[in-house]
Amino acid sequence: MTDLTDLGIKQIRDGVRAGSFSAVEVADAFTTKVSRAKALNAFLVETPEHALTAARAADAARAAGETLKPLAGVPIGMKDLFCTNGVTTTAASNILGGFTPPYESTVSQNLWDAGAGMLGKLNMDQFAMGSSNETSAFGNVISPWRRADGSNAPLAPGGSSGGSSAAVAARLCPGATGTDTGGSIRQPAAFTGISGIKPTYGRCSRWGTIAFASSLDQAGPMARDVTDCAIMLEAMAGFDKKDATSLQLDVPRWEHGLSGDLKGKRVGIPKEYRVDNMPAEIEALWQQGIDWLRDAGAEIVEVSLPHTKYALPAYYIIAPAEASSNLARYDGVRYGLRDLPDGAGLQDMYAATRADGFGTEVKRRIMIGTYVLSAGFYDAYYTQAQKVRTLIARDFERAWESCDVLLTPTAPSAAFALGEKSADPIAMYLNDVFTVPSSLAGLPAMSVPGGLDAAGLPLGLQIIGRSLDEQGVLNAGLAIEERAGFAARPEAWW
């Protein structure tokens, strides 16, 4: 019998519908695998009962001859940024230690309404601030991948959705939720050889998702292939009146619309993404991606996005500014940690609580955000960054006059070793150089695996699309997937 944990979302959904196996068998297989994978540190909380309850409901519905829900029988992992009713949710920070939400985020509720069950809450960079999963208060996630040189150096699974990427790559779950503020779905997907899509800003409700930078935060799925991402995104997205920036639009039937035939489509190659010191292997993979899309029928055109180099510095003003404001709520009064030194007053309690509860990177970003928003600096930093953001969005608008989607590498390197970049914040921030511009413009973008580097580690290709054109992004992703034939997987050592 096939190992059920080798199956993806579509295969599980279709298999449960056809009665090839039961949903409970699937849930059992995954919960067992999760419980034996502690070495990866991907899960902060395991919730086998949640997965089993959803599975029993799916089996009962099938036995009763009912139409099964879109994700009936599919167990997934939930990034710990999503509030889950009655299940500890900490955003991987001590300041939310033990926080148990009495409510459910809209995205997770949508998934449960679609019949999915939860295997557990996934580790991540603290408050989604990081690109390597090294800022979690609960320890690093270790990538299931290892270099082929036998060194066994523990590698970063990417971040901030590093628990999600590691869990999907290690076949601990067929799909997981991620969130993406500047690349936090796409970069970890690239590092671990899986697919992930950040939809257009406003497609997925932010309600009940712990806020980092509200004008950028978007949820999206991470899964083994493009089809599974389409299926899961359909369940996650949708209008929510509880989120003021939620888009009041019907959710397209992305899975139904999938086609890797790109005849009549134009693919733009932005010349500014040819950055200095790009590894030759990334350059070669990019060229390979161009050839694949041409083979799929697309016309390739060179385009220019002249403000690309300013996207990262603009992001590192806007995101910390919004974070410093969003994270002001952690005050030791209503929930989470309270540190009350002897004889301390209210102000001292705030300062001690926040000093204790936030990790180093979170404090660093709150400080930067506070600085750039402070009196006398606001216009020079924040207003200027928002103007540059307008120019970056305008660059993309101009590009869409000559192309339908853009193709770029997802990240400037393969996965690095844990500890390799953590001493230099800017070196870490540069990991998001290819993902941040589309985040600033609110555009849909996805990463799909393209191949392996010389060390045997996965490399990803990124597709960026027009606002609301997730279908175009998914289709180009599918065209690459069909040609890349990426079948590599990490050998189980955990």
Add this chain to the structure above:
Amino acid sequence: MSVDTKTVKKVASLARIAITDDDAERLAPELSQILGWIEQLGEVDTSGVEPMTAVIPNSLRLRDDVVTDGGIRDALMINAPQAEHGFFTVPKVIE
């Protein structure tokens, strides 16, 4: 932009984060480096450019001014570090 320890302490105080002198010594060069890197934005000519307020055009919806939620005091209090008689409690603010 060079940030000195005095500025670091002022920013930390605005951010309500307690820091030690050692923290301030460590943070000053770190923040200087990051802010120095960010400052390249000054090169961009943004005259006549409006700052972005929304990434995709989306007008704010209005709703009827009616109560849609509430009556969940106990649920809201369950995570309080300290609560008494249905109130969040804090250290004495006024002597």
